[in-house]
Amino acid sequence: MKQINLLNLLLLCLTLVIAVSCTETKKQEGTAEYQVFPHKMPIEKPDFPLSAAAERMFDYPAPRAQDNELFTQFKYTRLEGLDYNGGDGTITRRDPSRPILVDGKYYMWYTKRHTKVPPVGARNAGEATDEIPSTDWDLCDLWYATSTDGFKWEEQGIAVARPPKPALGWRSVATPDILVWKGKYYLYFQAFNEPSGTKGDWCPISMAYADSPNGPWTHVGKPVVPFGKKGEWDQDQTQDPHPIIYKGKIYLYYKAAYNKWPDLRDKYAVAHGLAIAEDPFGPFEKCPLNPVLNSGHETTYFPFKEGIAALAIKDGNEAQTMQYAEDGVNFKIAATVELTPTAAGAYTPDAFTGTDYGRGVTWGMCHFINAASTRDRKHSIIARFDCDLSLDCDEKWLKSTGVWHRPDVYFKQGLGGLRKKREGIK
Ligand code: AAL
Secondary structure, three states: OHHHHHHHHHHHHHHHHHHHHHHHHHHHOOOOOOOOOOOOOOOOOOOOOOOHHHHHHOOOOOOOHHHOOOOOOOEEEEOEOOOOHHHOOOEEEEOOOOOEEEOOEEEEEEEEEEOOOOOOOHHHHHHOOOOOOOOOOOOOEEEEEEEOOOOEOEEEEEEEOOOOOOOOOOOEEEEEEEEEEOOEEEEEEEEEOOOOOOOOOOEOEEEEEEOOOOOOOEEOOOOOEOOOOOOOOOOOEOEEEEEEEEOOEEEEEEEEEEOOOOOOHHHOEEEEEEEEEOOOOOOOEEOOOOOOEOOOOOOOEEEEEOEEEEEEOOOOOOOOEEEEEOOOOOOEEEEEOOOOOOOOEEOOOOOOOOOOOEEEEEEEEEEEOOOOOOHHHOOOEEEEEEEEEEOOOOOHHHHOOOOOOOHHHHHOOOOHHHHHHHOOOO
């Protein structure tokens, strides 16, 4: 009995010695009192030493993803009303603009290809003719459709057609986005003078304007966001224009692929730049800090609180993230997201109001470029996505922190032939 008591006493002493020495070490280092991260999630960043990861939790809009206004899941719906010729590859619709609401109707603009045959692909661009498209976005015009609910769409016809050769865009006009400025409408888009894939995907952003969303549209016939000088990151292309009215000016975000592409296709990198204008016709001054987003492919931006939010999808170290820039320029990761919409244009009621406190978005349009059942029927389809990236909605089901995919989705990402061959597996 006595022995057990003595043992207990010894243990107690040992614990005290360890505790005292820990505290002393902390004191020697001059740090605050040793504290353990609490079980109840702190609202503010705790005022004691944290690991880098714990510290970062408080750099996001909220430490828990479920409470983060810029975290969401994305849900998808097939559109009704748009025909694809049985998916044979002769009709493509892709790169939708953000939809806008005018007199009770939603309008969207997009790239449409209706060719006799499907595209031969960028690598075979030399085989392209006046009737044979190289890429999916070669030999295209800008079309538009309207809807009363955002699910059923009625195609209305061509908004901006390819002009006759040699005018800018004679080969293809693609990837439009809309700006509403002082009651008038402006479509910014890519204007190609060669089959995409010839040297690369080289084209500048051009523009067309109209008094009504139904047109008629007048194409300015020249680049409005020109290439950078040789040696600059955007020397060969300005693409995916995405305009917003911010701080009383037009903030047009765009994309360029760089780093020696196309000579070294596998070394390519993609980033986004910002060009600012006081008038839709320009001049667009490129932000000296460009590129402003180091990841992502097509551009998706919207006013959010005092700043601008962006979605970075594929490409780059920060792919699959929502980002936020309080000044529209210096973006930081605000959330990591999954199953992100490709080439998304979100319905953004305050994109053109000049708001000083953006409310965010809940739905929009996107595309799937692999809609074909087989490679020789290559085409894209436009779809709708829904999400909760809005200050005005709080839909718990869209804030769940993960979605489950069936095994088929994973098995589709199989080994293919290469690795099996290397490892000698039959
Ligand atoms: C896209 C965009 C641009 C490219 C091509 C059509 O989705 O990045 O528009 O040029 O692919």
